[in-house]
Amino acid sequence: MKEITTINNNDLAIAKEIIDNCDTVLIGAGTGLSAAAGFLTDDFETFKRLFPGYTRRYGLRTVAEAVSFYFPSAEEHYAFLARYISAFRCSTPPEDVYTNLLDMVKSKPHFVITTTTDGQFVNAGFEKQRIYSPHGDLSFFQCSMPCTKKLVPNRKMVELMLDDLSENPFAIRSSNIPTCPRCGSFLEPNILESVNFNSIPWMQKSTDYIDFLRNSVKGKLVLLELGVGSESSTIIRYPFEYIAANYKNSILIRVNLNDYLTEVPFADKQTLSYRIDIKEFCSSVTQYV
Numbered sequence: 001m002k003e004i005t006t007i008n009n010n011d012l013a014i015a016k017e018i019i020d021n022c023d024t025v026l027i028g029a030g031t032g033l034s035a036a037a038g039f040l041t042d043d044f045e046t047f048k049r050l051f052p053g054y055t056r057r058y059g060l061r062t063v064a065e066a067v068s069f070y071f072p073s074a075e076e077h078y079a080f081l082a083r084y085i086s087a088f089r090c091s092t093p094p095e096d097v098y099t100n101l102l103d104m105v106k107s108k109p110h111f112v113i114t115t116t117t118d119g120q121f122v123n124a125g126f127e128k129q130r131i132y133s134p135h136g137d138l139s140f141f142q143c144s145m146p147c148t149k150k151l152v153p154n155r156k157m158v159e160l161m162l163d164d165l166s167e168n169p170f171a172i173r174s175s176n177i178p179t180c181p182r183c184g185s186f187l188e189p190n191i192l193e194s195v196n197f198n199s200i201p202w203m204q205k206s207t208d209y210i211d212f213l214r215n216s217v218k219g220k221l222v223l224l225e226l227g228v229g230s231e232s233s234t235i236i237r238y239p240f241e242y243i244a245a246n247y248k249n250s251i252l253i254r255v256n257l258n259d260y261l262t263e264v265p266f267a268d269k270q271t272l273s274y275r276i277d278i279k280e281f282c283s284s285v286t287q288y289v
């Protein structure tokens with residue numbers, strides 16, 4: 001395994017050359033990619049900016065804490081959710097990591113598997129049919145029971161809830177609490193963290209992913225893994241390492257400051273590990289491509 005720990009032109013030119021000369025690119029993205037784009041779920045300053053007053057009122061300090069917090073009322077729960085979905089799903093990220101990434105791979109057949117739920121690949125212009133996101137998408141609600149597997153786009157509901165916050169910044173009107181049109185239960189974001197997460201609509205995309213892989217391993221495949229921590233080992237890290245170890249024309253480019261080592265036997269021989277910031281990697285390599 002070649003490890004690269006500093007940002008310099010020669011080392012980034014290697015990644016550029018590999019991508020230039022490959023037939024297909026498979027992107028594997030974890031929450032580290034969203035963080036590199038500026039969507040920080042564990043940062044107090046970000047939380048204070050996006051959720052003013054929440055620390056004083058609820059004792060919360062980060063988005064990650066708030067996502068799993070039991071708010072005193074449904075009206076307050078949905079006030080938080082409306083702010084959260086608006087800031088993390090509907091907004092453009094502070095950094096242009098995703099657009100640089102698209103520039104990097106758009107001339108090649110490519111596919112994305114991601115554990116992120118903020119939909120920023122779609123927002124940046126990646127085609128929906130090229131994305132497999134098994135942990136769901138914040139832009140959809142699902143029945144909390146769930147009585148149906150059908151998902152509901154939530155943008156209009158979020159806008160209505162945000163309007164309510166001009167009267168009370170911490171609670172929406174009871175009449176705007178989103179409920180299932182079939183059974184009347186509350187609607188919840190269709191993401192892995194929700195109770196009774198409905199993964200069925202996303203799992204159907206797994207066949208597209210498998211088809212892409214089946215064809216790609218016949219040629220030169222680049223596995224571009226960005227910000228995938230150990231929590232996604234079985235979904236992205238191990239499969240990527242396995243492919244690199246077993247298909248000689250495949251190469252794994254891993255960009256990760258912390259979890260940079262490989263674990264699958266022989267994967268290290270086909271791995272290029274960039275221990276640098278993803279934002280820097282994407283902007284620098286894009287300048288070359």
Ligand SMILES: [Zn+2]
Nearest residue numbers: 143147180183
């Ligand atoms: Zn229902």
